[in-house]
Amino acid sequence: MPVRQALEGMRKPVHPMIPIAVLGLVFCFIAFRQIGRFRFQIWQIMLAGAMVLLATNRIPPAEALHSIQPDVMLFLFGMFVVGEGLEKSGYLALLAYRLFRRTRTMDGLVLLILFTMGFASAVLMNDTLAVIGTPVVLLLAARQGIPSRVLLLALAFSITIGSTMSPIGNPQNLLIAVSGGVPNPFLTFSRYLLIPTVINLLVAFAMLRWFYRDAFQSKLHVHTEEHVQDADLGRACQVSLALIFLLIPAKILVLLLKPEWDFRLTWIALAGALPLLLHRKRLSVLKEIDWHTLVFFAAMFVVMQSVWNSGFFQSILGKIPLDLTSLFMILAVSVLLSQFVSNVPLVALYLPLLLNAGATPKEMIDLAAGSTIAGNLLILGAASNVIIIQAAERKAGVTITFFEFARIGIPLTLVNVAVYAFFLNLP
Numbered sequence: 025m026p027v028r029q030a031l032e033g034m035r036k037p038v039h040p041m042i043p044i045a046v047l048g049l050v051f052c053f054i055a056f057r058q059i060g061r062f063r064f065q066i067w068q069i070m071l072a073g074a075m076v077l078l079a080t081n082r083i084p085p086a087e088a089l090h091s092i093q094p095d096v097m098l099f100l101f102g103m104f105v106v107g108e109g110l111e112k113s114g115y116l117a118l119l120a121y122r123l124f125r126r127t128r129t130m131d132g133l134v135l136l137i138l139f140t141m142g143f144a145s146a147v148l149m150n151d152t153l154a155v156i157g158t159p160v161v162l163l164l165a166a167r168q169g170i171p172s173r174v175l176l177l178a179l180a181f182s183i184t185i186g187s188t189m190s191p192i193g194n195p196q197n198l199l200i201a202v203s204g205g206v207p208n209p210f211l212t213f214s215r216y217l218l219i220p221t222v223i224n225l226l227v228a229f230a231m232l233r234w235f236y237r238d239a240f241q242s243k244l245h246v247h248t249e250e251h252v253q254d255a256d257l258g259r260a261c262q263v264s265l266a267l268i269f270l271l272i273p274a275k276i277l278v279l280l281l282k283p284e285w286d287f288r289l290t291w292i293a294l295a296g297a298l299p300l301l302l303h304r305k306r307l308s309v310l311k312e313i314d315w316h317t318l319v320f321f322a323a324m325f326v327v328m329q330s331v332w333n334s335g336f337f338q339s340i341l342g343k344i345p346l347d348l349t350s351l352f353m354i355l356a357v358s359v360l361l362s363q364f365v366s367n368v369p370l371v372a373l374y375l376p377l378l379l380n381a382g383a384t385p386k387e388m389i390d391l392a393a394g395s396t397i398a399g400n401l402l403i404l405g406a407a408s409n410v411i412i413i414q415a416a417e418r419k420a421g422v423t424i425t426f427f428e429f430a431r432i433g434i435p436l437t438l439v440n441v442a443v444y445a446f447f448l449n450l451p
Contacts, residue, residue: 042082043330046073047364050327054403055426065417066403066410067320074323083330091329092322095290096195100151100321100411102293104313106264107155109300112309114253115261120160121250130170130240134232137161137178138225142186147272149289150187150194150399154408155314157183158415162422170242172422174232177429180412181228181436184399188224188392188444189217192275192289194406196371197392201279202286204375204388210280216389220447224397224440231436257309260299268296317414321407328369337361337373348374349381351390351448355441358394363405367395386448393444401437403429 050073054066077083083091110116123140127133145153157179165172187193191201191209201209233240252258271292278285300309331337347353354374362370371391378387399406403413403426416422 041334042080043077043327043334044336046076046082047327047331049073051404065316066414067316067323070320070323070327074326077327077330083326083333087329087333088326092325095288096321096325097318099290099293100155100318101313102290102295102297103152103155104318105297105300105309106261106268106293107159108309108313109257109261109264109303110156111159112254112305112312113257113261114251115258116156116159117163117250118252120163121247124164125247125249127247128244130242130244131233133164133168133244134174134178134240135229137175138182138229141179142182142221142225145183145186146190146193147276148268149192150183150406150408151411152293153183154179154411155415158412159419162416162420166420167248168242168244170244171236171239172416172420173424173428174236174239176412176416176422176424177432178228178232180406180409180424180429181232181400181433182225183408184396184406185221185224185228185440188396189213189221191279191392192272194367194396194408196367196395198289199368199371200375200388200392204379204383204385204391206385206388208280210276212385212389213392216386216448217393217444220393220443224443227439227443228436231432231439235432254305257300257303257305260303263299264296267299268292271295314411314415314418316418317411320410320414324366324407328366331364332369332373337364348377349383349387351387351445354378354387354390355394355445358391359398359401359437359441362395362398363402366404367398367406370398371395390448393448394441397437397440397444400433400440401430402426402433405433 050069053064053069053072074088078085078088107116110119124133124136127136141153141157158176161175161179162172164170165175187197191197191206191213197213200206201213206212275287275289275292278287300306303309348357358367358370358374361373374391374395375388378391396406399409403409403424409429413424416424
């Protein structure tokens with residue numbers, strides 16, 4: 025089926041300019057966030073955008089409710105519960121001490137964050153590491169008296185880059201692995217993406233060191249040993265972590281040996297949260313989880329569904345007189361459109377085009393690389409960026425502005441894309 029016909033079949037025009045205008049305003053407000061004496065949080069801006077679209081009937085209430093993906097919401101809820109339990113009990117501080125206690129220089133600390141969080145995100149999923157990793161790097165920054173922005177950016181870039189090389193590193197890769205006809209996805213993803221991912225983690229280190237060279241002159245103090253503050257809650261956290269670390273390799277084995285028995289990542293997150301939800305201090309844990317980020321995601325699904333219904337971006341793709349299955353176009357379209365419709369809807373749009381065009385597994389890997397590395401370009405390019413920034417604002421009053429992220433994110437993404445393009449273009 026020709027690309028244009030496929031897009032026409034997916035198009036649902038609904039007065040496209042109103043949803044696109046709302047999306048543009050959301051971007052502008054997130055970029056500046058300060059109007060006079062008023063400063064808005066990202067979740068408030070996205071929620072306002074969703075309410076405008078509902079009020080103007082650009083998306084019916086029933087469809088808006090249906091657009092909110094329960095798997096994503098429940099996954100995040102489960103991980104937020106685990107993350108809050110770990111932080112509240114003091115067990116997370118103890119784990120951070122054990123992991124980072126041997127680092128003596130800023131170079132070593134940032135490299136360890138990049139590679140530890142990057143490789144962990146390939147197994148635990150990037151959003152999981154965003155939830156758990158943010159309080160860790162905030163604690164490290166506070167203990168060492170170093171700028172938290174550098175460590176927060178290292179975390180954001182590491183989990184975006186690291187998740188690229190795994191079929192379960194992020195939701196869009198999982199969608200490609202399951203629906204894209206990729207044989208033996210773990211080996212296929214590793215074959216094409218492992219080496220360039222390692223190189224791109226080193227590129228991220230070099231970029232951070234260049235843009236924040238003054239911060240890299242900081243001397244680290246001797247790491248102070250941390251202790252669990254609530255032993256009973258800490259034991260519940262240990263059970264939670266044990267469940268997560270048992271279920272994730274079980275999922276990998278099931279995908280390799282019996283794909284028909286596969287179970288959702290949501291189940292892993294909820295199973296991990298269960299010991300804490302049954303704990304006597306569950307109300308204090310639930311009170312402190314990041315409800316605002318859950319509101320952001322619910323609102324984002326409504327906004328993106330309305331934008332999707334407008335057919336605006338589908339129409340643009342249909343008018344491009346180039347081969348949308350080529351490596352260059354897959355990477356370019358994935359990186360750019362992921363900023364506007366998010367990477368999962370982008371993959372949902374692009375995947376049928378590639379399948380209808382008889383795409384090879386290699387082209388599916390191209391799509392995974394482009395749609396994932398798009399998260400390094402701008403804040404809204406990856407949901408994990410939003411989780412990190414909102415958690416940092418809530419827990420420590422620290423933020424990364426739209427322009428600060430873009431200042432390093434844009435050149436970093438250009439180099440990242442070039443590295444992936446080089447390796448993906450090899451025979």
